[in-house]
Structure formats: structure tokens, C-alpha cells
Amino acid sequence: MSIAIHPAVDGGIAKGAEGFSGGTLRCHCTRDPVEVNVSAQVAFNHACGCTKCWKPQGALFSVVGVVPREKVAITAHPEKLKVVDESALIQRHACSACGVHLFGRIEKKDHAFYGLDFIHTELSKEKGWQGPEFAAFVSSIIESGTPPSKMQAVRQSLEDKGLTPYDCLSPALMDLLAAQAARAKGTYRES
């Protein structure tokens, strides 16, 4: 039995359009929605099982990717935005009315992902965004109520839908984090 992951996965994963250069993210408010313009294609887009990322009602996973922070501009109703958890590494700027997360930003300058903002492309009507390419923090969905006995079927569904499941980030991203840790410790070697 195939398990529903997220609308952007279950309906077939979109391939990014060549030359696509972004769009406008909008929160779910019917009046005065917050708008955020993103002038870049998304990178490392993925399904995420963590309990902190925003996801639409009923979805088992979030879908989230990154863009350079200088490509992100709030274009309407910045007054409605509020950081969900100031103590979190990723500062998630959410609409205080509808709860949707417009973008997540890392303010820690020595972090490997500093300079990248986390966005949910489903908040944009534009077509051409690259769909999710892998699944991260899969085991974490147990923390939002998925029974452990269901995990094998969840991982199988992810594989079947084209997303390799990882319980942390993907190897490429984990290597970036480890390289940053190595630089901080003075153990980094280029070759």
C-alpha cells in the first residue's frame, strides 16, 4: 500500500524548468497575505520529516529547499511575520495570522548553511520549481505520531516515489556539515 507523503510527491514529482528564476510565495490568508518574492530556482529541495518544518494539513512530510538569502525579499505585509522559535538554528518566519512559514533563515554566520534561506515552493503559483529530490529526517515522523510499525512502508513508499530516504540529511549535505565542523576544529584536509 502506498502511503501519502505530501501533495508535491504523491501527484508526481515536478522537474525544474530550464531557466526558471523563481516566483512569489504567499501565506494562506485570504485577506492581506504575506508575500515573499524569491528570484532563484530552489536547490536541495526535499521531503522533510522533522517536527519543526511547516507542512500543509494532513501531510506526513514537509517539502523544503534552499535559495540564497539575498534572493528573498518580503514584498507584502512584513508586519504579519514573526519568528516561530528564536532559539532554533533555523529562524522560521511565519505568518502570525495563518501560521504558514514563509522562509527560514540561519543567522549563525559560521554555519555551513549560512547564506541560504529555507522555503516551501508550494506557496508559489508559478510552475517550474524543482520538485523534491530526496527525503530527510524520515525517522522523525515517529515524533509527530507515526507508529514505528509503519516506518518500513513509509520508507518503501518514498523509494517508490523516487525519493531516497535518509534519517538525517543527504550525504552531500552531511559532508558539507562535517567539512565545516572539520574547519572549525582545524582538522580539515583538502586532499
Place this chain on the structure above:
Amino acid sequence: MSIAIHPAVDGGIAKGAEGFSGGTLRCHCTRDPVEVNVSAQVAFNHACGCTKCWKPQGALFSVVGVVPREKVAITAHPEKLKVVDESALIQRHACSACGVHLFGRIEKKDHAFYGLDFIHTELSKEKGWQGPEFAAFVSSIIESGTPPSKMQAVRQSLEDKGLTPYDCLSPALMDLLAAQAARAKGTYRES
């Protein structure tokens, strides 16, 4: 090119002998070695890339597994044992003379792995231990000086030698950790 991982991997991975019930771990001191008797087969034995596990000279990975803590008894020279880092989750009891880690113990009673001690079966002369079954914290070897450009070849070598590489623990263990986190938060569901 195949990359050397650890002697217990490179020489072919041992299958555990049926009915095998343990052996004696000895540190590397030629005089008065610390001895620890383990009266159980090892479980979840794996190659570990983290920077804290003990590994033999020249090995890229550690090989480490778990046994019930009540099956672990110090039988010679307990006075030489010292905890490497009291602040670490796993208290690694090492020989203060030769530096070999005899066993690692979790003292945090609400941890998913409480009750299990971490051991290196290569410290025992007995044959019959189950060899490593997967590779964990693979990206972390970058923190001990492996160049990121070499990681693809390392992961390929692990696969070729029969060990699926993970950048955290294996899915089964990650699910156990998530289930414990869910219980602590009150979000755990059995079905």
C-alpha cells in the same frame, strides 16, 4: 580503488557463530592488561566514523556494537580504567596506560540505549562474534581528516564490502531513538 576501512571489514566480514556466548576483551598493554568479560553475542555491530569511538592505528572507521550492560564484567585491572570524557553521552571506559576503550556505557536512564554497553569485539581472541552489519556516521570521517573529495569512494567501498553507509545510525536504531523522543513528548503512537 577499494579503500581500507578497518581490519574486521577489509579481511571479509565474520558471520556470528550460532550459540556463541561472548569472550574476554583485553586492552593493548603487554603487562597487566585490563580484562573485561562479556557473556553475550554482540548486537548492532557496525563500522562507525565518529571521532569519539576508539579505533586501531591506521583504521578509517571504528567497529563497535552493543551488549546488555549486565553481561559486562571487569575481571582484571579495574584500577587502570578511566572515563575518557565525563560529559559525553557514552562514557567510554579506557585503559589509562594504552588508551584502548574497553566499554562505553550510557548512564542516562531515559535514553533509548540505556542498558546497553558499547564494545569493540576485536579486543577479544574468541572467534564467533558477529561482524559489522552497517556503517554509521560516515560523513564524520571528514572531521578526522578525510578529504570530502574522497567520500564517494569511501561510501562505494563500504557498499562493496557489504556495509550500507549511513550518516547517522541505521534506520532501525534511528526509529528507536525517535520512538523514545516521542514517548518523552507524549506524541508516541503504537498504531
